[in-house]
Amino acid sequence: MKKNTQSKKPVILLNIDSLMSEPLELAIQTGRAPALQFLMENGSYFTNMVTSFPTMSVTIDSSLLTGTYADQHHIPGLTWFDNSKKEIINYGTGFRETFRLGIRRTVHNMLFRLNNEHLSSEVTTIYEELAKRGMNSASINSFVYRGNTPQKLQTPKLFSALTRFKNGKWTTEAANIFSLGTFSKVRPWGFATQIAAGNYKYTARELKYLIRKNKLPSFTFCIFQDMDARIHLKGPMDIKGITKIDKEIQKILDLYPSWKEAINQNAWLVMGDNGHSATGTNHREFVIDLRKWLKKYRISRIRRPVHKKDQIVLCVNQRMSYIYVLDDSLPLSAIIEQLKNDERIDIIAWKNESSIHVESGMKEGSLKYRPSGKFTDIYNQSWSIEGDAKILDLNLTTEKRVTYGNYPDALARLYSVFNSHSGRFIVVNAKPGCEFKAQSSPVHLSGAAHGSLHKQESLVPLIITGTEEEPIYPRVVDIKEFIIRLLQD
Template sequence: MKQKQQAAKPVILLNIDSLMPHSLETAAQTGRAPALKFLMENGAYFHNMVSSFPTMSVTIDSSLLTGTYADKHHIPGLNWFDNCRKEIFNYGTGFRETFRLGLRRSVHNMLYRLNNEHLSSDVTTLYEDLAAKGISSASINSFVYRGNTPQRLHVPRFLSTLTRFKNGKWTTDTTSIFSLGSFSRLRPRGFTLQIAAGNYKYTAKELRHLIRKNKLPGFTFCIFQDMDARLHLKGPGYIKGIVKIDREIQNILNMYPSWEEALKQNVWMVMGDNGHAATGDKYREFMIDLRKILKSYRIAKIQRPVRKKDQLVICVNQRMAYIYILDDSLPKSTLVQQLKNDNRIDIIAWKDNGNIRVESGMRGGSFHFSPNGEYKDVYDQTWNLEGNLNLLDLDITDDKRLYYRDYPDALARIRSALHSHAGRFVIVNAKPGYDFKAQSTPKHLSGAAHGSLHRQESLVPLIIAGTAEKPVGSRLIDMKEFILRLCMSEQE
């Protein structure tokens, strides 16, 4: 008679915002992150997982949870323009920009529309797929949370007037166990100093609560968000944040008889979502003001509705930007020619008669590509290629194998951003050290920034402990299939 099957052990994924391979390795090797070192030494470590593009949190989390790039899940970035509604959508890029766009609108976009309207219904999230298999899940501190369990959330009373929710309450579909700062807490007496989401201590306390109460579901996703803001100010060499978060992970592991026992009872994964590129300290040199480059055009102002006479809308995602062309009589080539005059812009890309065309302010020539061709890359994707390969730092062997260097999975990621939403627009990417600026966008001088296609922001670490299983690929979009496989596996 067949033995009764037991469900696979719970899977816990800890996402440390802006965790980078070099910083993680330095902290572990110097003894400042003993918990992370233990997981690395007792599991598998990958230093080069490829993130999505743009390398901004909501796009990355959407890719992780749907297993697709932005051309499928339709979250183009933290800041983008909907050509159909003639509306800029911003999920919180900085106080000045958010304030000018309208605080009530931005909060509504972040808390509700992101999951209930913008995240495509043509794709399913990891949470939805797990629920269809009868496996519960938890989301702690993630703004991308779509599941299939209706939850009644609320905004603290003193903030309710800043939202579009009646009486500050709304219903949305989340995971069966859901925590998001002041809006939904697992601990009845839990408290967070941060309004929009919990800090790293809050996240750790919520996870410890689930472990203490023996309520861990099949899959738990936790985000530690604090480090990103510090890196913007202090630069990519900042390690103190890793040390603080590691202490919280130690406290979590200490809840078990031993750390080894923690691995026997659960699968533990730790990952970063994006890296950071160090930025220069001289404003005129290192800030690329797109309004000045394109000053001959009528650029929409973010504090008012887009007008018929406006020719351009600019949406900056730190070191990457979307430039939307509203004037049908304005050719993309004219705009591109002006952008090429700035040698701080390393990639300019747009859709061109079924192809993707790439030019640069740093290098001469042009490059075209499209999918389903004779060249196969390291991810088994095939492409048609024509032009100057150096524009994307590509390498091709005699047997038509394609390799990426400075821009990992560049072809698929550029194509996904260009097909992530409707409209006539051009993508620009800044070379390392430089940051884009438009109206009221945050500056990151003498610190660090992300958003671009470059490997500094695109390659993130992943630790897997408590299982011998591994993802089939080295991209964050491969994680959904891997987690599903772990959660659905059974043991004798």
């Protein structure tokens, strides 16, 4: 770790949803991203920062802001099953699924319960940590926003009927400066171009307002969300979204006497949150309908509450899925054997006591592991490992070292989801090109999808400019500590 030689200065973190290294480098090579090129050439560039699992935004942002995986922050995906309340939790996976689950319920989950009920009180966000140290922070366009400053949010009249808040108003705990589309704005007369949150131009305008008014806090977190929807449709190598967002970053840097002065006055971090895997074109070949494999069991229907007679609940996070087994008389092994018949499922995992068991529909063999043991991985985490390491594409050396192949930091990330919430469940992961379906969950044929443990979705770029410091490891869970280190005396 390098010694901090920088004076304390504001940190600005720009999170570009679905930014990936290869299209970023293509955009720079073709002259379409001069602002990102400037930041890259005047700082440090990491092509392989490891994100969290599942590779869905709410889980990743929770890991980023708390510095923990899901076993500690307890946000296990964009959709999951709350076993204690027998309720499917959904933060907005797609219009059809959201409509059938109930729009009011989903909006309430996304805007309020995510931060005030589901995000564990046992962990602290970076906003809470900085407030303890007497430093202000800003959250712009992030649905994970928990801080310790009471903030009043206002639901637009046309949208208030879809919420569970009296008169469309409620108070939540957020960062000192809080912006979330039409619900809370930094600019007094700002206009959000999207109902639920602002688009990339809105995010940039909010940040520019703080800079112009000299209101930039110690730490500012901005999310540019638009690229995700475009890549789902166009595929992972589309760079038009990068070009559009780069133009907004250029305008932000132009507020300073020079771009050099912008990085002299601030530390800038630019990162992606998850990658995408290109999806196939044939529905029958590339869409794994879990209902067909499990049709002999009583699967809960999302249109109604979970019934006592239901045996299984399916929660699909695009290229990964949770399969919850509610019937105690139904052994997990029966379902696992069914799933192993599908060669498109590359990981089938479950928990037995303190160990994680992994098999595959693509490969023979099995693997069992748990924390603490004679093997140490590249992140200095120790593990007890038995069985066929190739199931998770692990490389075990004679010196008891573990390195990762297709599934970065797989042992910790997979372990985390099995300890993120209660219940008996199986985790399945689709091979690249494929994704899961259950009832009304969306699919993305001829485009791209994410959610899985695979490196295509798990490795994202990170640019650090304005400081010579670096994170301990290039992982999303190490960014919180890194930022606090930049800001501390």
